[in-house]
């Protein structure tokens with residue numbers, strides 16, 4: 001995985017994000033008294049921030065307990081603080097907020113205890129802990145539930161392997177990455193899952209994800225590459241799991257993309273994930289139709305899979321829809337943070353010049369986007385391309401794009417490169433077509449010309465990072 005370096009203070013704040021900040025006149029401090037079993041839900045815009053302090057009692061953010069009297073800062077966040085026994089929260093700054101008494105937390109906690117019983121049984125028999133997959137439409141609360149189950153497992157002294165197969169949001173990496181991460185220590189409260197691993201100091205213990213790259217926005221865009229990435233991820237996660245007894249007894253928690261939960265093609269991809277990861281439990285959030293489809297497909301097993309426990313859970317009333325604009329800002333913030341760090345920990349990426357002759361770049365073909373007008377004579381392509389990547393010469397079209405640097409050699413076949421894990425990501429800061437030189441921003445000061453790079457269309461970047 002990439003290890004970003006040290007800091008250049010002052011960089012890393014998109015002018016666009018700053019422009020969208022609401023005016024924060026006279027940042028007021030308000031104290032909220034929360035009753036037992038209630039939840040304080042808040043939304044902070046990009047460019048704005050709030051400081052939150054737990055004054056007394058106990059409270060948690062998606063399962064991770066807040067430390068008393070510690071100041072947490074949130075920006076561009078929609079989330080909630082839940083309390084089992086009541087608490088007082090001090091909040092400074094503007095956010096949209098309300099308190100709710102009606103939450104599915106008891107059901108979620110019971111789900112955790114039921115999964116934990118399966119872990120106990122597995123440990124007693126020397127077997128593997130359950131492999132739990134969470135499915136549901138976009139914004140149904142899947143990632144929040146995965147965080148909660150992960151936090152509760154960690155609290156019980158377990159070490160879950162957490163998998164992110166959702167392309168909209170990265171987990172400890174940029175959006176578009178598919179990651180497998182062993183979790184043995186607390187989740188970062190302020191930054192969702194936490195930030196990408198670095199060699200510098202970090203307020204919470206660094207987690208090291210194993211990362212694969214797909215490079216397109218939707219799983220259905222190129223199901224062959226998506227499926228092969230899932231297969232590789234499953235193999236890598238299973239190998240890691242069996243090598244570590246604590247992790248083996250805990251098992252896996254898998255987050256999925258909301259896009260998979262609609263229509264037959266998505267259901268088929270879910271079936272592939274269930275098979276490859278040998279999923280034991282499917283938790284369904286927010287869709288009756290999906291629940292019925294999952295039950296039909298998996299509850300009594302198939303030729304290839306054992307019966308899977310399919311469970312329906314209520315979606316939390318706190319889940320908020322995140323529009324395209326918010327998701328774009330979230331994605332840009334994650335990319336910016338990958339290279340420049342955050343306000344608490346600035347990083348200093350290195351720029352390097354790479355000549356067009358040195359860079360070995362493969363572009364992902366997107367079969368769904370083949371435009372007939374670009375084909376010879378404007379013909380329609382009749383069959384899918386035989387290769388999924390094409391080797392391309394760098395060009396101005398790469399400006400502000402992200403390239404994945406692969407753990408592979410320049411002589412490897414396309415299949416080997418496709419199945420390789422990702423060393424890290426670089427950003428194309430400028431392209432000089434006359435001098436035939438790319439200026440690249442990389443987390444490390446290592447020359448990258450001996451590795452193949454993959455140029456996908458996801459994550460898309462529209463702003464200049466520098």
Ligand SMILES: Nc1ncnc2c1ncn2[C@@H]1O[C@H](COP(=O)(O)OP(=O)(O)OP(=O)(O)O)[C@@H](O)[C@H]1O
Nearest residue numbers: 078079080138139140141142143144258318319320
């Ligand atoms: N109880 C809650 N109170 C307030 N906000 C919440 C609550 N639960 C989830 N959210 C917020 O709602 C949004 C959607 O939730 P989440 O990301 O968990 O959904 P998802 O199903 O994983 O979405 P997607 O598949 O689109 O990535 C997030 O911003 C999350 O922080």
